[in-house]
Amino acid sequence: xxxxxxxxxxxxxxxxxxxxxxxxxxxxxxxxxxxxxxxxxxxxxxxxxxxxxxxxxxxxxxxxxxxxxxxxxxxxxxxxxxxxxxxxxxxxxxxxxxxxxxxxxxxxxxxxxxxxxxxxxxxxxxxxxxxxxxxxxxxxxxxxxxxxxxxxxxxxxxxxxxxxxxxxxxxxxxxxxxxxxxxxxxxxxxxxxxxxxxxxxxxxxxxxxxxxxxxxxxxxxxxxxxxxxxxxxxxxxxxxxxxxxxxxxxxxxxxxxxxxxxxxxxxxxxxxxxxxxxxxxxxxxxxxxxxxxxxxxxxxxxxxxxxxxxxxxxxxxxxxxxxxxxxxxxxxxxxxxxxxxxxxxxxxxxxxxxxxxxxxxxxxxxxxxxxxxxxxxxxxxxxxxxxxxxxxxxxxxxxxxxxxxxxxxxxxxxxxxxxxxx
Amino acid sequence: xxxxxxxxxxxxxxxxxxxxxxxxxxxxxxxxxxxxxxxxxxxxxxxxxxxxxxxxxxxxxxxxxxxxxxxxxxxxxxxxxxxxxxxxxxxxxxxxxxxxxxxxxxxxxxxxxxxxxxxxxxxxxxxxxxxxxxxxxxxxxxxxxxxxxxxxxxxxxxxxxxxxxxxxxxxxxxxxxxxxxxxxxxxxxxxxxxxxxxxxxxxxxxxxxxxxxxxxxxxxxxxxxxxxxxxxxxxxxxxxxxxxxxxxxxxxxxxxxxxxxxxxxxxxxxxxxxxxxxxxxxxxxxxxxxxxxx
Numbered sequence: 001x002x003x004x005x006x007x008x009x010x011x012x013x014x015x016x017x018x019x020x021x022x023x024x025x026x027x028x029x030x031x032x033x034x035x036x037x038x039x040x041x042x043x044x045x046x047x048x049x050x051x052x053x054x055x056x057x058x059x060x061x062x063x064x065x066x067x068x069x070x071x072x073x074x075x076x077x078x079x080x081x082x083x084x085x086x087x088x089x090x091x092x093x094x095x096x097x098x099x100x101x102x103x104x105x106x107x108x109x110x111x112x113x114x115x116x117x118x119x120x121x122x123x124x125x126x127x128x129x130x131x132x133x134x135x136x137x138x139x140x141x142x143x144x145x146x147x148x149x150x151x152x153x154x155x156x157x158x159x160x161x162x163x164x165x166x167x168x169x170x171x172x173x174x175x176x177x178x179x180x181x182x183x184x185x186x187x188x189x190x191x192x193x194x195x196x197x198x199x200x201x202x203x204x205x206x207x208x209x210x211x212x213x214x215x216x217x218x219x220x221x222x223x224x225x226x227x228x229x230x231x232x233x234x235x236x237x238x239x240x241x242x243x244x245x246x247x248x249x250x251x252x253x254x255x256x257x258x259x260x261x262x263x264x265x266x267x268x269x270x271x272x273x274x275x276x277x278x279x280x281x282x283x284x285x286x287x288x289x290x291x292x293x294x295x296x297x298x299x300x301x302x303x304x305x306x307x308x309x310x311x312x313x314x315x316x317x318x319x320x321x322x323x324x325x326x327x328x329x330x331x332x333x334x335x336x337x338x339x340x341x342x343x344x345x346x347x348x349x350x351x352x353x354x355x356x357x358x359x360x361x362x363x364x365x366x367x368x369x370x371x372x373x374x375x376x377x378x379x380x381x382x383x384x385x386x387x388x389x390x391x392x393x394x395x396x397x398x399x400x401x402x403x404x405x406x407x408x409x410x411x412x413x414x415x416x417x418x419x420x421x422x
Numbered sequence: 423x424x425x426x427x428x429x430x431x432x433x434x435x436x437x438x439x440x441x442x443x444x445x446x447x448x449x450x451x452x453x454x455x456x457x458x459x460x461x462x463x464x465x466x467x468x469x470x471x472x473x474x475x476x477x478x479x480x481x482x483x484x485x486x487x488x489x490x491x492x493x494x495x496x497x498x499x500x501x502x503x504x505x506x507x508x509x510x511x512x513x514x515x516x517x518x519x520x521x522x523x524x525x526x527x528x529x530x531x532x533x534x535x536x537x538x539x540x541x542x543x544x545x546x547x548x549x550x551x552x553x554x555x556x557x558x559x560x561x562x563x564x565x566x567x568x569x570x571x572x573x574x575x576x577x578x579x580x581x582x583x584x585x586x587x588x589x590x591x592x593x594x595x596x597x598x599x600x601x602x603x604x605x606x607x608x609x610x611x612x613x614x615x616x617x618x619x620x621x622x623x624x625x626x627x628x629x630x631x632x633x634x635x636x637x638x639x640x641x642x643x644x645x646x647x648x649x650x651x652x653x654x655x656x657x658x659x660x661x662x663x664x665x666x667x668x669x670x671x672x673x674x675x676x677x678x679x680x681x682x683x684x685x686x687x688x689x690x691x692x693x694x695x696x697x698x699x700x701x702x703x704x705x706x707x708x709x710x711x712x713x714x715x716x
Contacts, residue, residue, distance in 0.1 A: 278548070285687045292690045297697040329691050 001173055002027060004074035006103045007081020007117075008035050008064070010046050010317075014141055015080050015116060017051055018150035020058035022177040028064040029071055030081075039064040047316040047341055050147045072106045075170035078137070079103060080116045085250050085319075089257030093119065104129060112171050118251060120258050121191040124159055131161035135171065136187050138194040143249055144314030155181040159190025198255040199273065202247060204240040206276045209283045212243035212417030222417025223399065243416040245322035245371070245397055246284035247277075248311040253320060283416075287326050287369050287395050290414055294393050295367045302333055303390070305365035307358055308372025309339035309346055316341045322397075323371035327352075336361040340374055359388050366391035373398035382409035423547050423688045424634070424641035427528075427575055431636035434528065435487035437461040440471065440480075440517060441494030445589050446532065446581070449628040450491065457632070466494065471513045480520035489528035489635050492517055492568075498557045499591050507556045514564040522571050528638045529575070530631065531568040533561040535582045535644060535682075546685045547580075547642045565642075577634050579627075581645035582684065585704065586624030587711045595653065596621055596705055599660040600712065603668040609661060613675030615654030619682050620646045623704040633693050647698035648686035659702055663709035 005016040008030035016028045030036055038045050042056040071077050079100055083091045096117050114135045115124050124136040136159030141149050156175050163184040175182055212222040229235045247253055256273050263270035295302050311321040318324055327347045336353045337344040338361040344354035355361035362368055362385050370377050378400040386409040394411040406413035414420050437454055441447045442463030454461040469479055496506045521529050536558035537551035553559040568576045585596035592598050599609045627645050661668035
């Protein structure tokens with residue numbers, strides 16, 4: 001059986017890799033010649049742990065192409081391009097619509113079309129395609145864990161015209177290969193299920209951020225509270241309970257914006273969603289506020305070291321990155337920046353030194369802010385950091401370093417969810 | 423959140439102060455004079471902007487290159503009733519008419535944090551105004567009137583409780599505490615003084631305003647320090663300035679405790695090197711100024 005994926009962005013490439021790993025022949029289409037050439041060499045232009053290895057291992061099953069007609073031989077074609085969003089989180093669906101039209105024109109007579117992109121409720125049913133061959137599947141990829149999650153989904157949520165109908169053979173064969181529960185439901189339910197999942201995640205994050213901030217004033221330690229929550233069956237081991245610098249990456253923001261838009265249209269209450277968004281904006285500026293209180297308002301021409309530019313570890317995506325948001329506010333000051341994947345030039349900062357390493361970034365700086373929790377930052381020796389820094393302030397919002405070791409090195413260590421010095 | 427129309431600081435051709443005789447106006451005028459920035463300081467004795475002909479008279483005084491700063495208002499100590507509201511709105515009507523006619527280069531309107539609901543404990547510039555009384559409603563209405571000047575860049579400043587030597591309002595806080603301690607050796611609190619509030623020194627308000635004038639900033643900005651203290655703590659700080667013992671007296675609480683904090687991220691983003699005087703330092707400075715004036 002041959003499975004096609006149209007759109008070789010993050011979603012499409014990782015989904016195609018999972019299909020390859022499950023033993024299927026895959027056709028990956030994208031009009032971007034550079035992206036396709038890279039995939040033909042098993043060198044994707046996105047960063048995901050394990051992705052190049054999977055592509056390389058299964059290269060014999062894969063055909064990456066810029067010719068959309070190559071999809072005509074597929075039994076099943078996924079529309080798998082990422083949907084861009086604007087600054088307000090609103091989706092631009094024009095590209096997806098064009099892609100669907102183009103794929104529909106070459107789709108085999110009996111082939112299935114599955115929309116895998118992030119689309120709002122009502123999108124799939126409105127497509128002018130035969131309902132019995134049209135499906136919507138919820139993607140739940142996570143940047144930095146995309147291959148793992150694509151290969152081992154907890155469940156498959158499938159939007160159908162008739163959830164009670166027998167699924168087409170090719171689709172059933174493909175989905176069954178993932179050995180997980182399949183939840184058929186009407187299109188709109190599946191589309192909203194995706195949003196519901198993200199709302200639950202943001203809800204947990206907002207709880208973590210709200211109470212972690214309170215911990216910083218009350219002397220409690222959020223890290224001590226988290227294990228208690230995880231052992232509560234109503235919350236769970238995998239709940240999103242790590243405080244952070246607001247919501248980033250684009251996907252969660254998109255779904256919150258979609259809920260607000262629909263709620264406004266239909267007159268339902270979305271106040272809590274807007275509160276999550278406000279809380280996200282509030283926490284995103286934690287590092288700026290700390291830097292201002294302790295360095296920017298006190299020193300003349302201070303130098304700030306920033307480790308990390310990506311919005312999270314194990315990705316090169318900088319969409320709504322807290323680090324870039326911070327650097328955008330530090331235009332007056334000299335900064336020294338290092339990220340293992342994202343070049344410093346993406347900061348577009350007028351007084352930026354592109355450091356060659358973490359410790360090079362620290363050299364002579366008055367403060368260090370670790371803005372992305374890359375694993376390699378956690379292996380830094382606090383005493384080496386202290387030796388390189390001119391000042392003592394270390395902002396480590398994601399707690400990649402040990403507070404005790406940093407304090408032992410003489411650093412003024414500050415993190416989310418913990419009062420300084422405790 | 424404010425936007426700078428001049429990325430680099432540029433001295434305005436002239437700053438026109440409306441309400442220059444007041445507490446903030448006088449501080450701002452001192453600062454402008456110190457920086458040798460041309461200014462025209464108008465007081466109510468020079469021009470009564472509540473008069474029918476005030477718009478025309480003011481327009482005759484203004485030039486297109488001016489940055490006008492509107493500080494004039496009947497404050498709550500001079501009336502909280504409908505008559506005060508209407509007079510304040512008339513003043514603003516005249517000022518807006520004059521500025522709109524001349525097309526000033528910049529208009530700074532001094533509003534107040536009274537536009538926010540008393541129940542909002544954490545406030546930013548994004549907090550929706552919800553004035554609890556006519557005074558707050560007056561400032562909110564005046565803000566809307568100012569923003570209606572379509573061709574003039576408008577900045578709205580919303581100061582919180584301001585303290586300083588020359589304060590005339592004597593509102594509950596550092597100013598009244600200092601005077602009470604000096605006169606009676608006693609500071610009387612509402613309840614135990616548990617409420618937390620932000621207090622900003624008048625010179626910091628003037629300095630913030632000057633920064634905004636130099637950058638032709640537009641939008642809305644709270645003039646606050648970002649640090650709140652309980653009134654009991656304020657009383658303790660004031661009491662410490664005196665060589666003699668100052669008694670801090672608690673009274674039965676008549677109203678529920680409310681708190682007010684400000685996030686100053688917008689100010690930091692606008693002016694990353696901005697610094698506000700700490701309350702201890704500010705109160706001590708005012709006390710020294712008071713002793714020097716005796």
